[in-house]
Every structure is written in structure tokens, then in C-alpha cells.
Amino acid sequence: MIPLSVKEIQNIPSPRFIKSHLPVSLLPPSLLDTTKVVYVARDPRDVAVSFYHHHKLMRVITADKDFKTFWNYFITNKILWGPYFEHVLEAWEHINDDNMLFLFYEDMIKDLPKTIKLVAKFFSKSITEEEINRLVDHLDIDNFKKNKSVNMKDMQKFGLFSKDGDFIRKGKSGGWREYFDEEMTAQADEWIATHLRDTDFRFPDC
Template sequence: MAGYGDHAADIYNLDVRPDDIWVVAFSRSGTTWLQELLWLLENNLDYDGAAKTPLTKRYAFIEYPTMSSEVKKGPPTAGNSSGATVDDFRNFHTLQSPRFVKTHLPLSLLPPKLLDTAKVFYIARDPRDVAVSFHFMHKLFRYFDEDVQFTEFWELFKKDLLLHMPLFPHIEEAWTKRDHPNMTFLFYEEMQKDLCSVIDKVSKALGKEYTNEQKKKLAEHLNFENMKKSSTLKYGKEDKDTEIKFMRKGLSGNWVKYFNTDELKREAEEYMETHLSKTDLTFPDLA
């Protein structure tokens, strides 16, 4: 990432507090969904607070300034959002506890004492669905022109030639830490198939207890179609008539519509087999 090298040490050496809550994920893997779930569970289901405050203010996106070619000098002005975040690594030490953190960096580039100090929630998603969503994200944020086809994008994706890549090592690092007491490893497909069980799992990790009725209401709030309507959960200039949206479809297995030739299907299968053969990681079957 442009600018990251100059600030890698700043991020790696960030001070971590025991009551921090970190959301770690590769881009387009369900980060926003998990952020909203976590924030509400930790804040006693404060729906009014969530509705009044954008997610970009509730969470510090720590590496965000390093993703642009020019990093502004000095800490950001309080309450002055850059669009994707209000707070980042530059003013992270000034934020009041408990701090909520979002990052797309892999664990190896984050503070080494992170897992031993704070709670970490990682979410992984089938890489084929990530590739499709990532394709539209690159158009949404004008990284690519709108006429770039998925086949062109896929060529770059499978060769790890895009922002945030490589994907599999990112997931595998977290997977190897899944049994750490401060790590909660989740799958996007899990959330889609049985959101209530994920709510239970995350509640337990946070030390929170809620009634069945409260959890049912939360699951309804987290329904993808309901979340799409919230202006506090998205950013970027959207095109209502296309799939170029921050919150697009939220479907698992939708990748089959884009890997729509025998060659693309074969390449996707080979891509998955090559990487999964190196690990005991498997993605949930939604059938």
C-alpha cells in the first residue's frame, strides 16, 4: 500500500489496552457486519447510539491514511472524518477506552502483544466471494474504471497483485491462532447460515448475556437488507442502478454468477485447492 512502509513501525508499535476490541479481516469479508454486531453487544444494545453515530466514528480504522499516496501530517482533527474513518493510528493513543478498532492488516503486521492483551475478532469469507465483492469495491472507490471486467480483475486477484493482498496468508495466520483465549474466529458463511449462534458466540467472548428476545431483535437489526438502509454503515459514492455499492448483496456462493465459464470455474477450483492443501482450514458449506 502506498504510504504504508513509512508508518509500518508506528502501527506495529501501537499501545494496546486490555479493554480494546479489535476487528481484523481481509477487505470485503464481512467487516462491517461484524463491527455492528460487536459494538451493539458491547454497548448493551444501544440502537439509538448506533443510529446517531457512524461506524466510521465508532471504530478507528488504524491504517487508513497509509492507503493514500500522501499521508497528512499530524493527528486528525477530532470529529473531522476522512470518509472511511475519523480516527486512525496517529491519534489512537488519545482515544477513550474502550476503543473499537478495525483493520485489514494481517496479524503479523499488528502489535505483537495484541492477542495476549486485547480481544480480537476475526472474520473470514470464501475467497471467491471476496474476489467478486472486491472487484466492485475497486470500482466504488475509483481504484479501477467502471468498464474493467471481472475476468481482468480476477487475473490480478489470483496473482496477489491488488490492495491488501495476499489473501490466504492473511486468513491462515488468524486460523492458526483460533484457539487463543482472546481470539474469536468467525466465518461470514456462519453468520449468514445461523446468525443467532454467532451472536451467542460473540456474547460469550465479550462476557455479555442477553435474553432470547433481545438476541432475536439484534438478529433482525443485523439482517442485511435492514443494514443496507442505514446511512451510518456505509460510505463511498454509490450507483443505485449497478452493483457498485458499499453494501452490495451480502450473499454467500454468489461467486458462481461471475465465474461463469468453464475456464473461470476451473481456475477458481485450482486456486482454492492449491491454497487449501497447505492448511486444515475449510470454509463452511451453506447447503
């Protein structure tokens, strides 16, 4: 059963893992004083593509809405869980906090064993090469798609998700290039540059 309230979450025995899409400013103010936080950021163009398919799966947007329409919703903050850059930059401000581990999705894709070691170290856990290899296999996108605890197949069975697609899709980086035309690419470059102008935040090379 997925906890639906703060009270239910509080009743989960410690140590516990809680996933959230909320920005740091909407989480408990003392969170980083008492809790280890792993934050994962992803190229906003790939986020937009992923979120577009998620909206279609959940039937939030109608079939006649193409990706270009959704992209303009995304960059003008007319969707849930935005604005994107405010969300990411709030977390980035805590990059040097002892209880914050800031990861990039692109780095995870590029070198998953390295990421596993970083997370283990962050939680002060020892891990063997054999365990790392098992985790790499467990987290492989093809195995992830088969994992009933994360692939949300029950949501489709109960009619909450459309059957025209999968909750776990491709799991790669740079897939946005298949969706963006020249105009959208230039628009994205300008949008990203504007929001990063006065920051030291930069996305890793994909």
C-alpha cells in the same frame, strides 16, 4: 469522525472497537496477549466479487475492466490487502488462542443468532433472546443498506464513491457462481486446493 492515526485511536476511551483489514503480522505483536480479536473469513471467490464491486465504486479500476480481469489480479496478488491466503492462514494459526474468535461469513449468514451468541460469550456478555432478535433485525442486510453509519452514502455525496452502485450490496454467500465460467471455476478450485494442501483450514459448505 473516523480516527486517522494511532494517537487518535489511543485517545478513544476503553472499551473501544477498532476495525482493521490488516493481517495479524502487521498488527501489534502483543495484540492477542492483551486484546480480544474477532476475525471473519469469507470464501475467496465471494471476496473477489465483493472487492471487484468495491473497486468500481471507488473508481480504482476503469469501466473496461471486467470481473475476469480482476479475478486474475486477485489470485496473482496484484491488489491491495492481499495476498488473500496468507492473510487468512496467519489468523488461523491463532485459532486456539483465548483472545481469538475466528468466524466464517458463511456461518454468520446461515445462523446469525448463533453467531451473536458466540460473540456475546467471547466478550463475556449476557444477552437475552429479545436482544438477539433486535440485533438480527438491526443486522438484516436490508436494514444495513439504510443505516447511514455504515452505508457510506456521504462518500457518494462528496464524490469519493461513484453513484453507480451501493457500498452495501447483497450480503449473501455463493454469489460468485453468477460471475465464474467453467474455466474460472476450475482455476479457483486448483488455486484454493494448492493453498490449503498442507493446512487443516477448510471453508464451511455453502
